[in-house]
Amino acid sequence: MKKLLVSLICFAGLTAAAQTPTHEKLVQYVKPIIGTQRMGHTYPGATVPFGMVQLSPETDTPSYELNGKYNPDVYKYCAGYQYDDKTIVGFSHTHFSGTGHSDLGDFLIMPTVGALKLNPGTADKPGSGYRSAFSHANEVSEANYYKVKLDESNVTAEMTTTTRVGFHQYTFPKTDQAHIVLDLMAGIYNYPDKTVWTYVKVLNDSTLVGFRQTNGWARTRTLYFAMSFNKAFAQYGFKKYEKRQVYGGFWGKFNQSKNFPEIAGKQIRAYFDFKTEANEKIKIKFALSPVSMDGALVNMQAEAPGWDFEKVKADGQAQWETALDKITVTGSTEKKQDFYTAMYHTMINPTIYMDVDGQYKGLDQNVHKADGFVNYTTFSLWDTYRALHPLFNIIEPQRNADMVKSMLVHYDQSPEHMLPVWSNSANENWCMSGYHSVSVLADAVVKGNAPFDANKALDAAVATARHRSYEGIGEYIDKGYIADERTGVSVSNTLEYAYDDWAIAQMAKKLGKTDIYNEFIKRSENYKNVYDPSVGFMRPKLANGTFRAKFDPLSTINEGFIEGNSWNYTLFAPQDPEGLIKLMGGDKRFVRYLDSLFTMELPDKYFAETEDITRDGIIGNYVHGNEPSHHVAYLYNWTGKPWKTQERIRMILNRMYKPTPDGLGGNDDTGQMSAWYIFSTLGFYPVAPASNDYAIGSPAINSASIQVGGGKTFNITVKNQSEKNVYIQKMTLNGKPLTSLSITHQDIMAGGELVFTMGSKHK
Structure with missing residues (x-):
């Protein structure tokens, strides 16, 4: 053993x-x-x-x-x-x-x-x-x-x-x-010309090596291989599928179809x-x-x-x-299949990206050696900052710290001096909205999982957030919003930058950097600048300060948003639920808005707007298959109606996840959908990463035990669990009544027991 x-x-x-x-x-x-x-x-x-x-x-x-x-x-x-x-x-x-x-x-x-x-x-x-x-x-x-x-x-x-x-x-x-x-x-x-070049060299009658260069989503990518058989091959050969055959010199001196010593070409x-x-x-x-x-x-x-x-x-x-054992749960076989497949899906990406000796290809296309950390790639950060990395801070803290270190060397190697946005295989793909690596860094620092240079992490986050030439940041700094004329996702960018600014402020506060905190906490309120009270929605704003005249809050096309419509994005201010509720007219109006989101019926025309929009992942107008809505059901907790959060969470769990081939209500997005499931099944969720708090939901298992390190466990016991008993009657934390609608990261990492008593009627 x-x-x-x-x-x-x-x-x-x-x-x-x-x-x-x-x-x-x-x-x-x-x-x-x-x-x-x-x-x-x-x-x-x-x-x-x-x-x-x-x-x-x-x-x-x-x-x-x-x-x-x-x-x-x-x-x-x-x-x-x-x-x-x-x-x-x-x-x-x-x-x-x-x-x-x-x-x-x-x-x-x-x-x-x-x-x-x-x-x-x-x-x-x-x-x-x-x-x-x-x-x-x-x-x-x-x-x-x-x-x-x-x-x-x-x-x-x-x-x-x-x-x-x-x-x-x-x-x-x-x-x-x-x-x-x-x-x-x-x-x-x-797509045409994705493969730039390939090479194969036969070393003996059972082993070969080679590489493949591609210009795909990662535009400059080379992957090397070694291939070995357990039995000698009788013969071997190849075929080129190229209009122009390049032989010349060395290549023409050998048989070009069978038993070649080495070959190269684009299409082999x-x-x-x-x-x-x-x-x-x-x-x-x-x-x-x-x-x-x-x-x-x-x-x-x-x-x-x-x-x-x-x-x-x-x-x-x-x-x-060993990985799955970080959380053990009790419940039906189907619940365990859902839960442990979700655990599995959260632990596929990001992926290790280095040889056994620590060498890896960097963003600068040079070979580096990871010093004291494991280098990772495949950072789908627009998706994963929300729940996947917060989950790692609980059950895989060392890995998450190494992922942060990987992001910091990315920053060092970046000619733009920016943290990753969506990176893979020593390439930056610049995909999606915001600069959410700063959220991952901040969440680790605020929660005390920072065995790295936290001040350097803050400096990198600040430099990224002040990069005026990137995706409207300069205009965002000057105006407090991004103008509709600049980009088709102006509102999304404004809202997501505001959240990232808040995350930077929390990191600065933790590190005692008052000047940085003041700068970014002020910037974090910029979400208010794209809210139009006359219609009750976040709305594209023109450079002259007026709102765009023609506007459809249900549409996802050319309305200022990415992977969502205004109905969903209007609720995107996870850093300031109280401020958002006040902005939208108070608790009663906000609850009506939330209720409508889950219960309305979208006309068929909105499902025909793009080739990838189907009814998968959608409940009413709530889009669980797209991440900007993942915190939304928890917002009832700030309105005095937490039982509505509990009701919605259990509905989403039952409708969006099941142990079948079609059992995910949308792209899993490198584990984010699955991380949402894990947190929500356990009974709490990180509404705003970079906060110490987790919002209480409605647990969907009988019990759970989370290994939190140092031989400690955080245990969850759910009394009267059933499909009908979705409402929390009372909670205790370490034997004492828990009357708030949140628990802290420190509560979890200290070990102990959270007990839920459930019922079929809300209190």
């Missing part, structure tokens, strides 16, 4: 001691298939907690263009897999989990039998290429394990991972025509041939590195030196067991 724990700590980059669970196995409740249908955009394949490899099937990789126009199916395949599809194209090694944007899908591998086919074929005619039909009846999806039977070839495909290595196991029939196809062209979000598919006996297993280890081919080889040797597939699977599932 000691060797196992040492292995897990080393290979997963864990810095805290692993704990040995003493209760039932929790991995059994993880169902990665949840969210793979409709708009959840999750994937069913194998990965370890925060792993650099996400090895998963692609049911399609549609081209960005269709008949010269944008192909709407690209959005559908953000994770490469759609549950309703009937065919699998292959298995690739990198995936985003639950995003609303496509990329990755690197290094697709597919086993085939019979005549060699190097084109992917089509969904209606899978046999025309290397694609295969499959059935969910022959599919298994677990934490760090995926298995499926490929009907076309009668091959059983299995896969598992370490942090940096994908481990494939393919069980073949008896044949002289067994092939492994390596597609270097395939990828999610396949390679193959490796075997003769197999019945039920013979061809195994492949595929290691990744952000730095070099040698780095990939070292990663492979360090993490997967042997060929024991079952051991790698078991080791990875042991990592998941």
Whole structure:
């Protein structure tokens, strides 16, 4: 057991001691298939907690263009897999989990039998290429394990991972025509010229290395690999799919189709041939590195030196067991499946982005070495600052601190001297609104989880917030709002900047920087400048100080907002609920507004505005599938009607989450939807990260125990729990009555017990 724990700590980059669970196995409740249908955009394949490899099937990789126009199916395949599809194209090694944007899908591998086919074929005619039909009846999806039977070839495909290595196991029939196809062209979000260059070098009869350069959402990205087989291949070859063949010089001196020493090009598919006996297993280890081919080889040797597939699977599932054990809950099997799959989804991203020796590619495209921290990437911060990072501050504090350190080196390497906005693979994608890395930094500092230079973090946050040339910040500083003429998301930006300013103010207050606090607490009230009392909504404002005349608060198109309408964004001032309620006319008017949000019926025309708006994730006009509304149900707590919060929370939990393929009411957004579920199921939520307070909701489990470090646990007991008993009758904290509608971070981290007594009628 000691060797196992040492292995897990080393290979997963864990810095805290692993704990040995003493209760039932929790991995059994993880169902990665949840969210793979409709708009959840999750994937069913194998990965370890925060792993650099996400090895998963692609049911399609549609081209960005269709008949010269944008192909709407690209959005559908953000994770490469759609549950309703009937065919699998292959298995690739990198995936985003639950995003609303496509990329990755690197290094697709597919086993085939019979005549060699190097084109992917089509969904209606899978046999025309290397694609295969499959059935969910022959599919298994677990934490760090995926298995499926490929009907076309009668091959059983299995896969598992370490942090940096994908481990494939393919069980073949008896044949002289067994092939492994390596597609270097395939990828999610396949718009023209995404693949810049690829390279493959064969080292011997069972090992090769190479790299792939892409210009996708991450516009300058190189990923290196090492690929090793457990059996020597009989022969190998490739095909280029390029209009212009570049041979010349060295290349022309060797056979260019079979048994090549090395190849390079933009569009290459390679193959490796075997003769197999019945039920013979061809195994492949595929290691990744952000730095070099040698780095990939070292990663492979360090993490997967042997060929024991079952051991790698078991080791990875042991990592998941340790991670899931941070919170243990009691309840029905379905509740546990929802809860532990949500836990699983929160621990996929961000992902580790460095070799075993600490080297990583930086934002400046140079190689750096992480000194005293684990470097992470995939920061979908517009989504995850709200609940995911606050959750990490409770159950994964060291990881969250390392994520902050990763953001700070990003700042150091940034030519713009800005913290990340939406970053991935040593690239800044500049996606979405606000500069919410400052919220993550502030939340860590305010909550005392700051084993980093907190003053440097504050300086980086301030520099980012004063970056006048970025997305209207200069105008925001001068006018107190962003003018409608400047951008189509002027109101969203104004509101989100105001929240970020408040977060900076809280960090400054914690560090005793009064001048910075005063500057940013004043800026945090700028949300009031885009509220139009004549209509009762946040509304686009012109440069001359008047509100735009033509305005539809129900529309999401060209009305000043991103991923939401004015009805939802009018409630976005999580830093100042009391001020917002006063601004909107007081408690009674505010409650009527909230009630209407949840109960109105949106006309059909609003669902036809864009290709990705469906009724998924929507209750009335409340859009749970888009994050700006995630705090909204908790706002009743500030109106004297907390029972309405309790009622709404339980309704959302029941309608937006279930243990089925379509069980996520919208994109999981790298774990934010799942983090909302975890907090809300436990009975509290961080309405305003960078505050010490969590708003009370309505717990949906029988009991829970949260490991908060230092051998301490924070226990939650729920008396009279049932589907009907959604209303809190009384609460106690450590045996004393709790009369407030919040608990503090310190209450949780000190350990103790929170007891809810529930009933079917509100008090």
